[in-house]
Amino acid sequence: MSGGQRVTRFPEIPEPLLNVRSAPGRNKRMIPAPFDASVVEGLSEAGGPPSLPDVSEVDTVRHFTRLSRLNYGIDHGMYPLGSCTMKYNPKIAEEIAARLARIHPADAPAMGRVLKCLKTLEQMLQEICGMDACSLWPAAGAHGELTGMMVIRKAFDIRGEKRRTVLIPDTAHGTNPASCTIAGFVTKNIPSGPEGYLDASALGQHLNEDVAALMITNPNTLGIFEREIRVIADLLHANGSYLYMDGANLNAVMGVARPGDMGVDCMHVNLHKTFSTPHGGGGPGSGPVLVKKELARFLPAPFIVRDESGGFVLRARPSEESIGMVHSCLGNVSVCIKALTYILSLGPSGLREAATVACLNALYLKSRLKDLFDLPYATPTLHEFVLSDARQKGRGVTTMDMAKALMDFGFHPPTVYFPLVVAGALMIEPTETEPLEELDRFIAAMEEIAETSREDPEKLHESPRAAPISRVDEVWAARNLILTWSDERIQPGEKGI
Amino acid sequence: MSYVSHNGAELRKILETIGIASPDEVFASIPEALRYGSPLAVGGPEDEESLRRDLAFHPSRVTFTGGGIHRHYIPAVVDAIASRQEFSTAYTPYQPEISQGTLQAVFEYQSMMAGLTGMEISNASMYDGATALAEAALMALRGKGIERIAVTRSTQPTYRSVLATYLAHTGQDGIREIPFDPKTGRVDLRALEESISPDTALFVQSPNYFGVIEPMEQIAEIASRKAGFWGVVITEALSLGVLTSPGAFGPDVVLGEAQSFGNPANAGGPLLGFLCTRKEHARRMPGRVAGLSKDSEGRQAFCLTLSTREQHIRREKATSNICTNQGLCALRAAVYLSAMGPRGLREAALQCAAGARYLMGLLGDRGIRPIFSGPVFNEFVIPMDEGKRAGLEKNGIVPGIPLAGWYPEIGRAVLTTVTEMNTQEECRCLADNV
Numbered sequence: 001m002s003g004g005q006r007v008t009r010f011p012e013i014p015e016p017l018l019n020v021r022s023a024p025g026r027n028k029r030m031i032p033a034p035f036d037a038s039v040v041e042g043l044s045e046a047g048g049p050p051s052l053p054d055v056s057e058v059d060t061v062r063h064f065t066r067l068s069r070l071n072y073g074i075d076h077g078m079y080p081l082g083s084c085t086m087k088y089n090p091k092i093a094e095e096i097a098a099r100l101a102r103i104h105p106a107d108a109p110a111m112g113r114v115l116k117c118l119k120t121l122e123q124m125l126q127e128i129c130g131m132d133a134c135s136l137w138p139a140a141g142a143h144g145e146l147t148g149m150m151v152i153r154k155a156f157d158i159r160g161e162k163r164r165t166v167l168i169p170d171t172a173h174g175t176n177p178a179s180c181t182i183a184g185f186v187t188k189n190i191p192s193g194p195e196g197y198l199d200a201s202a203l204g205q206h207l208n209e210d211v212a213a214l215m216i217t218n219p220n221t222l223g224i225f226e227r228e229i230r231v232i233a234d235l236l237h238a239n240g241s242y243l244y245m246d247g248a249n250l251n252a253v254m255g256v257a258r259p260g261d262m263g264v265d266c267m268h269v270n271l272h273k274t275f276s277t278p279h280g281g282g283g284p285g286s287g288p289v290l291v292k293k294e295l296a297r298f299l300p301a302p303f304i305v306r307d308e309s310g311g312f313v314l315r316a317r318p319s320e321e322s323i324g325m326v327h328s329c330l331g332n333v334s335v336c337i338k339a340l341t342y343i344l345s346l347g348p349s350g351l352r353e354a355a356t357v358a359c360l361n362a363l364y365l366k367s368r369l370k371d372l373f374d375l376p377y378a379t380p381t382l383h384e385f386v387l388s389d390a391r392q393k394g395r396g397v398t399t400m401d402m403a404k405a406l407m408d409f410g411f412h413p414p415t416v417y418f419p420l421v422v423a424g425a426l427m428i429e430p431t432e433t434e435p436l437e438e439l440d441r442f443i444a445a446m447e448e449i450a451e452t453s454r455e456d457p458e459k460l461h462e463s464p465r466a467a468p469i470s471r472v473d474e475v476w477a478a479r480n481l482i483l484t485w486s487d488e489r490i491q492p493g494e495k496g497i
Numbered sequence: 498m499s500y501v502s503h504n505g506a507e508l509r510k511i512l513e514t515i516g517i518a519s520p521d522e523v524f525a526s527i528p529e530a531l532r533y534g535s536p537l538a539v540g541g542p543e544d545e546e547s548l549r550r551d552l553a554f555h556p557s558r559v560t561f562t563g564g565g566i567h568r569h570y571i572p573a574v575v576d577a578i579a580s581r582q583e584f585s586t587a588y589t590p591y592q593p594e595i596s597q598g599t600l601q602a603v604f605e606y607q608s609m610m611a612g613l614t615g616m617e618i619s620n621a622s623m624y625d626g627a628t629a630l631a632e633a634a635l636m637a638l639r640g641k642g643i644e645r646i647a648v649t650r651s652t653q654p655t656y657r658s659v660l661a662t663y664l665a666h667t668g669q670d671g672i673r674e675i676p677f678d679p680k681t682g683r684v685d686l687r688a689l690e691e692s693i694s695p696d697t698a699l700f701v702q703s704p705n706y707f708g709v710i711e712p713m714e715q716i717a718e719i720a721s722r723k724a725g726f727w728g729v730v731i732t733e734a735l736s737l738g739v740l741t742s743p744g745a746f747g748p749d750v751v752l753g754e755a756q757s758f759g760n761p762a763n764a765g766g767p768l769l770g771f772l773c774t775r776k777e778h779a780r781r782m783p784g785r786v787a788g789l790s791k792d793s794e795g796r797q798a799f800c801l802t803l804s805t806r807e808q809h810i811r812r813e814k815a816t817s818n819i820c821t822n823q824g825l826c827a828l829r830a831a832v833y834l835s836a837m838g839p840r841g842l843r844e845a846a847l848q849c850a851a852g853a854r855y856l857m858g859l860l861g862d863r864g865i866r867p868i869f870s871g872p873v874f875n876e877f878v879i880p881m882d883e884g885k886r887a888g889l890e891k892n893g894i895v896p897g898i899p900l901a902g903w904y905p906e907i908g909r910a911v912l913t914t915v916t917e918m919n920t921q922e923e924c925r926c927l928a929d930n931v
Contacts, residue, residue: 070601
């Protein structure tokens with residue numbers, strides 16, 4: 001080890017790449033061999049073994065276990081990523097979903113029961129959202145947005161209307177405009193009002209006969225309920241346009257208020273947020289789409305229907321009016337089953353309690369932090385709130401510094417630099433599953449960071465110090481683009497670059 | 498069940514700190530008219546044992562189903578590693594300092610996928626093979642001079658359906674379908690030659706949906722001469738264990754479904770879309786990608802890179818809207834490939850091929866021959882009427898996937914798949930009952 005390096009608490013770093021551990025003959029796995037493979041001839045012209053590392057079972061287990069120790073999960077502690085709803089993922093849901101493992105989707109006798117459960121989930125989501133129909137096939141939130149916007153597009157196409165503009169408030173997630181583009185729309189960014197919500201009286205100037213829809217997130221990414229949403233919906237409907245709702249923040253209002261009752265025509269929910277299925281380090285998620293009756297016939301194929309004997313089957317071929325398929329099979333089925341397990345586990349009172357406590361926990365944090373950090377919007381908030389680095393910046397301490405410093409206190413940082421309407425935003429969503437001690441520990445960490453930013457701002461630039469590695473040079477990565485271990489710039493046998 | 502920790506005293510402390518008298522006051526900013534007065538009509542609450550009782554699922558006794566979703570041996574280490582909460586409950590690795598586990602595993606996944614497909618780079622995953630195809634088509638259309646998409650009719654029908662859905666809004670005048678030779682089940686090379694031009698992006702699945710291995714050298718010769726962009730679609734990733742790497746034929750992109758790598762059938766999902774390409778296309782590739790970097794002390798580190806293509810930076814100009822992908826499925830694939838190794842992957846692939854040949858032999862003895870004569874990997878199409886198929890299913894034997902809905906020209910037939918999960922006895926059971 002070269003001089004000047006700190007003594008790390010993570011002997012895993014750097015964990016050599018798997019190919020570095022490889023040596024011919026290490027892997028001694030016994031493969032199930034029910035058939036006589038010597039009969040197979042002429043399949044491979046190249047003939048050589050596939051290009052993979054040759055490591056033992058112990059090598060595999062140690063390697064990935066060491067890697068796992070470099071991660072931070074929800075079972076470690078608070079994960080206050082705003083608009084991501086990182087709540088505890090119940091273990092029972094994993095256990096139940098694992099029962100699907102050996103069922104093939106073409107195993108019709110076995111699928112009857114699965115489809116019945118999926119149908120039940122559709123109905124539960126319709127009830128929770130106040131919508132009339134549902135499709136579970138989108139595999140993630142952005143996939144749900146895309147599917148929903150394709151449904152809206154189809155509704156206009158069928159009517160022979162060529163509306164192409166979608167209005168998107170400046171607080172929206174980046175996926176909103178990206179999904180609209182792929183669905184063939186042009187997006188127009190519209191400013192939210194001075195109080196942090198969309199001003200219905202200001203919406204009129206943007207409405208014209210080319211406006212297909214407004215895409216809104218409610219509560220929005222500032223954690224503020226769009227209090228004029230019903231009026232906004234009426235204005236849109238009078239203009240012949242639809243109201244799309246990004247359901248990323250549904251956790252705040254679950255069991256309390258329903259998007260369908262607010263005038264929403266089409267929306268998606270994120271099962272991996274509100275309904276507690278794990279994020280998996282970036283998926284698999286699930287982004288079911290829900291619509292009002294008028295749009296139901298455009299939903300993606302296939303459809304779960306009852307057959308003559310009362311069982312559940314898929315109507316496989318797209319109907320004439322469906323947008324078609326959006327997934328090769330049934331989306332992330334086992335994620336849906338986890339969400340079903342979660343809803344059944346909590347029941348109606350539990351869902352409402354979750355929303356209530358999610359808001360309570362966020363408001364508790366906000367009450368205790370608002371005097372230490374800049375709070376750009378005084379408007380009441382629900383399940384999340386946004387602070388900024390305005391007070392710290394004068395001393396050279398940025399949101400990035402504070403985010404990285406939180407790692408040294410054992411927390412995952414909040415969402416940073418988003419929403420874009422707040423410079424240096426820190427968007428905090430604790431969720432309902434955080435215990436009071438954890439909230440207090442987070443407050444203590446933030447207090448200490450605020451104090452350090454006053455007394456020793458330099459120190460914060462060096463954070464994190466207690467994480468497995470120090471700050472990563474993302475510019476270097478983008479400039480050099482080393483995306484596989486075969487890249488000739490990686491020296492064989494060496495640990496990295 | 499409730500996963501909220503607060504007891505009464507703690508709740509009171511929270512309410513006092515906020516300065517409200519009752520929990521419901523947190524919703525004061527929601528207009529009264531929009532509140533939902535009644536309890537939600539959903540089931541529950543249920544205790545865990547009731548959930549276990551109510552949510553039971555069982556597969557059929559004997560199955561020969563594939564068609565893009567495959568049942569394969571999964572080493573026990575895959576579940577053991579993938580169920581570690583450090584991997585399963587983590588978020589997308591935007592904060593690399595505390596996400597090195599996910600990031601390095603993704604980098605290794607990318608490395609192994611690129612190696613197996615014979616391509617230079619791979620993204621971090623897509624939703625499934627079908628959306629990978631749709632995204633690859635959009636990627637092709639972003640290239641200079643590409644204006645139309647052609648795909649072989651023997652490409653998985655659901656993939657073509659998803660492709661059509663995605664392209665409905667691009668102003669394309671439809672997708673050109675290249676027919677197959679009704680005798681061999683292979684692509685009609687003459688039709689291929691005639692229907693593509695430099696403004697075409699061509700996609701060919703091999704082994705194709707009928708299980709037939711396409712004549713890749715001839716296809717590559719035509720594609721490289723006539724198409725502006727071309728891609729190979731793989732729906733059975735295990736075929737990469739024994740067939741020539743598609744990258745050897747020089748395509749622009751190799752994409753498809755890698756569920757076979759350590760991910761169970763799961764009643765249809767989650768699946769694992771993959772997309773591998775050449776370095777020159779890196780900046781218009783969709784999806785996340787992990788890259789090597791270093792930390793401020795010069796140590797090996799990984800982070801998400803090329804993010805200037807992505808929705809959170811580029812918004813409406815992004816190369817794709819994808820955000821959450823299939824991270825844990827990619828991790829499972831990485832652990833699986835590590836556990837299987839080069840010899841294991843090859844042996845498992847050979848077992849699939851051997852099993853298909855064994856079953857074909859048994860069926861042949863009873864006068865049932867595959868509809869197509871082209872060479873297969875582990876799937877093949879046999880004639881079977883609906884009554885026979887339903888009868889078998891009733892007895893717990895699922896003989897394959899019926900094709901008539903997608904291919905009326907073939908008639909009553911099923912796509913039958915054999916893997917190393919089937920036994921000789923199961924094959925005999927099917928053959929004896931057909």
